[in-house]
Amino acid sequence: MFKFLEEEPFSPIKHSYEVEAILHREKSKFQDIAVIENRFFGKMLLLDGIVQITERDEFFYHEMLTHVLMHAHPNPKRVIVIGGGDGGIVREVLKHKTVEKVYFVEIDESVITVSRRFFPDVAQAIDDPRVEIKVMDGAEFVKNSTGIDLVIVDSTDVIGFARTLFTKEFFDSVKNSMTENGMFVTHTESLHLHKDIVIEMQEKLMKTFPVVDLYTAAIATYPGNWWAFAVGSLKLTPRECRRPFTIETKFYDDEIHTQCFLTKKFYDKLLKRQLKW
Amino acid sequence: MFKFLEEEPFSPIKHSYEVEAILHREKSKFQDIAVIENRFFGKMLLLDGIVQITERDEFFYHEMLTHVLMHAHPNPKRVIVIGGGDGGIVREVLKHKTVEKVYFVEIDESVITVSRRFFPDVAQAIDDPRVEIKVMDGAEFVKNSTGIDLVIVDSTDVIGFARTLFTKEFFDSVKNSMTENGMFVTHTESLHLHKDIVIEMQEKLMKTFPVVDLYTAAIATYPGNWWAFAVGSLKLTPRECRRPFTIETKFYDDEIHTQCFLTKKFYDKLLKRQLKW
Numbered sequence: 001m002f003k004f005l006e007e008e009p010f011s012p013i014k015h016s017y018e019v020e021a022i023l024h025r026e027k028s029k030f031q032d033i034a035v036i037e038n039r040f041f042g043k044m045l046l047l048d049g050i051v052q053i054t055e056r057d058e059f060f061y062h063e064m065l066t067h068v069l070m071h072a073h074p075n076p077k078r079v080i081v082i083g084g085g086d087g088g089i090v091r092e093v094l095k096h097k098t099v100e101k102v103y104f105v106e107i108d109e110s111v112i113t114v115s116r117r118f119f120p121d122v123a124q125a126i127d128d129p130r131v132e133i134k135v136m137d138g139a140e141f142v143k144n145s146t147g148i149d150l151v152i153v154d155s156t157d158v159i160g161f162a163r164t165l166f167t168k169e170f171f172d173s174v175k176n177s178m179t180e181n182g183m184f185v186t187h188t189e190s191l192h193l194h195k196d197i198v199i200e201m202q203e204k205l206m207k208t209f210p211v212v213d214l215y216t217a218a219i220a221t222y223p224g225n226w227w228a229f230a231v232g233s234l235k236l237t238p239r240e241c242r243r244p245f246t247i248e249t250k251f252y253d254d255e256i257h258t259q260c261f262l263t264k265k266f267y268d269k270l271l272k273r274q275l276k277w
Numbered sequence: 278m279f280k281f282l283e284e285e286p287f288s289p290i291k292h293s294y295e296v297e298a299i300l301h302r303e304k305s306k307f308q309d310i311a312v313i314e315n316r317f318f319g320k321m322l323l324l325d326g327i328v329q330i331t332e333r334d335e336f337f338y339h340e341m342l343t344h345v346l347m348h349a350h351p352n353p354k355r356v357i358v359i360g361g362g363d364g365g366i367v368r369e370v371l372k373h374k375t376v377e378k379v380y381f382v383e384i385d386e387s388v389i390t391v392s393r394r395f396f397p398d399v400a401q402a403i404d405d406p407r408v409e410i411k412v413m414d415g416a417e418f419v420k421n422s423t424g425i426d427l428v429i430v431d432s433t434d435v436i437g438f439a440r441t442l443f444t445k446e447f448f449d450s451v452k453n454s455m456t457e458n459g460m461f462v463t464h465t466e467s468l469h470l471h472k473d474i475v476i477e478m479q480e481k482l483m484k485t486f487p488v489v490d491l492y493t494a495a496i497a498t499y500p501g502n503w504w505a506f507a508v509g510s511l512k513l514t515p516r517e518c519r520r521p522f523t524i525e526t527k528f529y530d531d532e533i534h535t536q537c538f539l540t541k542k543f544y545d546k547l548l549k550r551q552l553k554w
Contacts, residue, residue: 012317013497014293040289040470057469057554192334192497193317218495218503220290220469225502226495250553255540263532276527277334 011193011223015051017044023118028110031156035118041221043118045086047111047156051221053086058122062154063252064217064260065229066092069150069183071245071257072238076149077101080177082138082165084154085111087123093152094125095247105134105141139164145177153186158197166201171208171232184209184232190224191216195277198228199270205232213238214267215260288470288500292328294321300395305387308433312395318498320395322363324388324433328498330363335399340529341494341537342506343369346427346460348522348534349515353426354378357454359415359442361431362388364400370429371402372524382411382418416441422454430463435474443478448485448509461486461509467501468493472554475505476547482509490515491544492537 017038024035034046042055053061066089070076077100081089085106093102104126106112112133115123125131134141142151151174155162164170165186174184188194188201198214205212209232219227231238239261245254262270269275294315301312311323319332330338343366347353354377358366362383370379381403383389389410392400402408411418419428428451432439441447442463451461465471465478475491482489486509496504508515516538522531539547546552 012294012315016291016293017289038289059554190497192495216495218469218493220467220501220503224497226497253540253542255542259536259540263530263536265530265532277336 011190013193013223015221015223017041017051024114026110026114028108030108033110033114035114044221045115045119050157052156053088053119053122054221055119055121057220058086058088059250060217061219061222061227062088062092062122063249064215065089065152065154065185065187067247067249067252068215068229068257068260069152069185069231069238070096071241071243071254072233072236073150073181073183074236074242075181078148078179079103079150079152080105080138080142080145080148082142082151082153082155083107083162084152085109086115086119087112087126089152089154090128090131091122091125094128094130099130102128102131103134103141103145104131105136105138107135107137109135137164139167139170139173142170142173142177147179148177149179149182151177151182151184153184155186158189166204168204168207171205174232175208175234178234180234181236182234183236183238185238186230188228188230190222191226191228192277193224195270195275198230199273201230202271205230209233211235211237214262214270216262217260288467290470290500292498292500294318294328301391303387303391305385307385310387310391312391321498322392322396327434329433330365330396330399331498332396332398334497335363335365336527337494338496338499338504339365339369339399340526341492342366342429342431342462342464344524344526344529345492345506345534345537346429346462346508346515347373348518348520348531349510349513350427350458350460351513351519352458355425355456356380356427356429357382357415357419357422357425359419359428359430359432360384360439361429362386363392363396364389364403366429366431367405367408368399368402371405371407376407379405379408380411380418380422381408382413382415384412384414386412414441416444416447416450419447419450419454424456425454426456426459428454428459428461430461432463435466443481445481445484448482451509452485452511455511457511458513459511460513460515463507465505465507467499468503468505469554470501472547472552475507476550478507479548482507486510488512488514491539491547493539494537
């Protein structure tokens with residue numbers, strides 16, 4: 001007999017999945033954490049009832065959030081990863097030999113623990129000696145950081161306790177922590193369902209960063225799917241792939257790097273609020 | 278009080294929508310037809326319980342299924358539209374002044390009637406004098422057609438009674454109906470959820486057409502969302518935009534034309550079945 005998991009997301013489309021088994025459920029200090037088993041997607045991690053990753057397709061999101069900037073930056077050595085307690089972003093960052101240090105800043109230690117236990121492939125790089133785990137608020141950590149090449153935010157939705165990661169104050173701290181070619185990326189919801197949030201975030205980033213841009217990827221398990229990734233950069237455009245593509249990936253490559261950014265006309269219409277949907 | 282519409286689609290992700298009102302419901306000779314009202318998407322057309330179009334976002338699918346080939350073909354005059362009883366594809370085709378004749382072949386007349394009544398904006402071009410409505414099986418119609426520049430299939434899912442539109446026999450009929458630069462396009466489900474179907478359809482098209490290709494668009498209301506459009510062409514690559522972009526659209530433009538096709542490496546890996554998900 002199957003049960004259905006029903007998401008009540010920040011979205012007018014509700015996603016439901018068959019639940020083969022509930023493997024884990026806990027109330028952490030910050031949120032409801034659940035791991036379920038689904039026939040198609042394998043194990044799925046949910047925070048407050050919203051799907052964060054699935055075994056089958058986590059690489060789309062993790063690769064696209066990580067490798068675009070890791071290839072746009074000429075020499076990324078020191079990286080801050082905020083959120084992403086499952087370890088997926090850390091795993092992708094450490095595929096790059098330039099990396100000397102990853103500050104892995106997750107506010108909810110229970111997510112790390114759950115990922116180690118149920119998603120060992122995703123969490124595989126957490127214990128790498130280059131990784132320093134910081135269990136704390138990412139915005140607080142960045143305030144006191146310096147010499148950072150790249151900051152990657154892998155948070156839950158813009159609403160909720162992650163909202164400090166979408167403020168001008170936070171973006172300014174990120175900028176101040178950075179070396180001269182510093183770059184920043186965060187997800188900003190679905191272009192289909194939350195276009196206004198996507199635009200507002202671009203405008204907010206422009207108040208802090210000289211170069212701001214936007215790329216997208218299709219993520220099946222995030223409602224609205226057409227996921228927007230917002231970039232702030234101190235100097236260099238993220239559209240250019242400045243380093244040879246030599247790592248192993250399942251989706252990202254140097255051609256997709258170029259393709260994933262909004263076209264010029266489309267980006268222009270978006271920012272002028274000329275896109276009607 | 279809200280009800281939820283729960284789709285039981287050909288998909289491991291079930292989409293649900295709030296139903297403000299059920300505006301229409303009938304069993305036609307072929308299928309269950311429903312029109313509901315949703316706060317976010319406006320009116321929604323469902324066939325056998327699966328969302329076909331919504332007022333809010335129908336243009337993504339209709340524009341992307343129509344305008345890529347309408348711009349790749351140097352001079353599209355005579356077009357067959359199979360399915361798409363709502364009239365959305367016909368509306369888009371008739372934006373092009375080159376068009377002299379559209380054969381609009383829909384097996385279920387009730388869909389046309391429902392669209393005229395509930396989706397007048399989508400159905401607006403059905404009575405244009407260049408349109409000839411044929412209420413019949415599209416595969417049968419194509420068998421006896423000649424002098425066709427473009428064939429566009431806007432069917433329901435690959436399963437069900439639309440399956441005759443995904444056979445080698447049908448593709449051969451399409452080819453035989455065409456003028457020298459003839460082109461064909463059909464949707465082939467989601468790259469996320471039905472990658473194997475996408476590949477099989479490319480392979481099947483290659484047995485008929487010298488040039489076969491694939492582009493995608495993100496469609497929020499189709500589960501899996503990352504929607505694949507398969508092209509067969511007698512001679513010309515569909516990647517080139519051969520006619521000036523002068524029509525009014527909400528999403529498609531000449532830059533998106535170029536961007537929407539799979540990159541070479543990605544397409545190559547797909548066909549070699551090297552993509553693992």
